[in-house]
Amino acid sequence: xGAKGQQGRKPRADVQRNRAALLEAAQRHFLRVxxxxxxxxxxxxxGVGPATLYxxxxxxxxxxxxxxxxxxxxxxxxxxxxxxxxxxxxxxRQWLRALEEYFSAFSGLPEPLMAAVREREPDNPLTLPxxxxxxxxxxxxxxxxxxxxxxxxxxGYDLYLAAVSVAWIKGSGATDEESLDRLRALxxxxxxxxxxxx
Amino acid sequence: xGAKGQQGRKPRADVQRNRAALLEAAQRHFLRVxxxxxxxxxxxxxGVGPATLYxxxxxxxxxxxxxxxxxxxxxxxxxxxxxxxxxxxxxxRQWLRALEEYFSAFSGLPEPLMAAVREREPDNPLTLPxxxxxxxxxxxxxxxxxxxxxxxxxxGYDLYLAAVSVAWIKGSGATDEESLDRLRALxxxxxxxxxxxx
DNA sequence: ACCTGAACACCGTTCAAGT
DNA sequence: ACCTGAACACCGTTCAAGT
Numbered sequence: 001x002g003a004k005g006q007q008g009r010k011p012r013a014d015v016q017r018n019r020a021a022l023l024e025a026a027q028r029h030f031l032r033v034x035x036x037x038x039x040x041x042x043x044x045x046x047g048v049g050p051a052t053l054y055x056x057x058x059x060x061x062x063x064x065x066x067x068x069x070x071x072x073x074x075x076x077x078x079x080x081x082x083x084x085x086x087x088x089x090x091x092x093r094q095w096l097r098a099l100e101e102y103f104s105a106f107s108g109l110p111e112p113l114m115a116a117v118r119e120r121e122p123d124n125p126l127t128l129p130x131x132x133x134x135x136x137x138x139x140x141x142x143x144x145x146x147x148x149x150x151x152x153x154x155x156g157y158d159l160y161l162a163a164v165s166v167a168w169i170k171g172s173g174a175t176d177e178e179s180l181d182r183l184r185a186l187x188x189x190x191x192x193x194x195x196x197x198x
Numbered sequence: 199x200g201a202k203g204q205q206g207r208k209p210r211a212d213v214q215r216n217r218a219a220l221l222e223a224a225q226r227h228f229l230r231v232x233x234x235x236x237x238x239x240x241x242x243x244x245g246v247g248p249a250t251l252y253x254x255x256x257x258x259x260x261x262x263x264x265x266x267x268x269x270x271x272x273x274x275x276x277x278x279x280x281x282x283x284x285x286x287x288x289x290x291r292q293w294l295r296a297l298e299e300y301f302s303a304f305s306g307l308p309e310p311l312m313a314a315v316r317e318r319e320p321d322n323p324l325t326l327p328x329x330x331x332x333x334x335x336x337x338x339x340x341x342x343x344x345x346x347x348x349x350x351x352x353x354g355y356d357l358y359l360a361a362v363s364v365a366w367i368k369g370s371g372a373t374d375e376e377s378l379d380r381l382r383a384l385x386x387x388x389x390x391x392x393x394x395x396x
Numbered sequence: 397a398c399c400t401g402a403a404c405a406c407c408g409t410t411c412a413a414g415t
Numbered sequence: 416a417c418c419t420g421a422a423c424a425c426c427g428t429t430c431a432a433g434t
Contacts, residue, residue, distance in 0.1 A: 114370035165363035172312035190388030
């Protein structure tokens with residue numbers, strides 16, 4: 001019980017084309033109407049039948065994970081910029097903002113991301129990337145704590161949750177930038193060590 | 199443009215019965231499967247046709263608002279208990295917990311509640327109750343600020359958003375009580391005046 | 397091995413017909 | 416005035432048949 005059969009060396013040309021078309025169509029629809037977009041419409045726009053979509057991506061989460069791949073890579077790239085900062089406090093802050101933007105890529109994205117962490121479902125393709133993001137957040141938090149810029153009681157997962165929350169509120173559209181900024185400030189003064197130099 | 203026709207004094211007996219049956223069925227389904235429950239199933243369990251449900255509650259939000267009415271009254275009652283406390287800081291804390299529980303009544307409830315505040319839609323029956331809750335939160339925040347227990351920059355809406363967020367995370371099910379408690383603590387130390395007596 | 401389109405099931409919403 | 420059930424549209428998902 002392992003790989004199914006795609007161990008054959010070269011994927012057929014039409015397979016690659018279909019996959020690419022599906023990913024592009026999916027991204028367009030996710031951008032326009034959110035992660036709940038009609039899969040039938042995605043398939044139609046990609047010029048394939050619905051069954052072909054299911055063959056490539058057996059679940060909506062699988063399609064979503066594939067579309068998010070690009071964004072994840074952007075996050076990694078951004079992580080390198082952040083590492084150049086030196087200042088652990090500023091690095092943590094910027095990482096949280098980057099996380100928030102990532103979660104805001106599509107409307108409704110926070111929902112399946114939270115579901116993916118729910119109960120260690122190894123079949124959910126979103127679980128792995130989420131766990132990585134949580135681990136990375138924890139590293140930034142530890143660094144900030146060592147530098148005396150974050151309370152010792154705070155865990156990386158807490159700030160991960162805070163970032164998802166802000167993204168969810170942003171995505172729900174009920175809130176102006178001002179309120180979001182105040183919410184971010186509230187979170188920040190929530191995890192910051194109070195005797196840090198401002 | 200005005201009242202439709204229910205200005206007639208006494209609603210017919212079967213109308214009342216249908217309405218009550220619909221509300222009970224809706225509450226059961228919302229409790230079991232969340233606010234996205236099938237309206238067709240609700241109507242069937244209430245023993246009426248789908249069109250009857252639509253006649254009583256033209257939108258899902260209308261049905262939801264009616265079901266929430268009871269919970270809202272419970273919140274008001276709780277508000278009176280809280281007022282007896284005297285301590286503005288503890289009152290605010292307890293109010294936020296009460297809010298969070300209210301938002302957690304059904305899985306998926308935070309979503310339509312946030313949508314209701316989006317853009318002043320006067321036709322959305324959830325907008326009014328939400329605005330009231332926001333106003334009440336603001337009162338608690340002001341009282342705490344006067345007593346020197348909350349930072350002056352914090353607004354009631356900020357803590358309302360924080361409470362919805364916690365409820366959303368709780369409802370998404372991905373998180374144990376410990377993490378939720380740490381998140382609540384983070385929010386609390388985010389709005390608290392740092393020189394308050396602990 | 398991969399694709400296609402038909403097929404089934406489920407649901408939201410409305411409408412013509414009843415009482 | 417209110418109710419009913421049929422009807423339509425849309426979508427997720429699967430399956431038999433093609434190449």
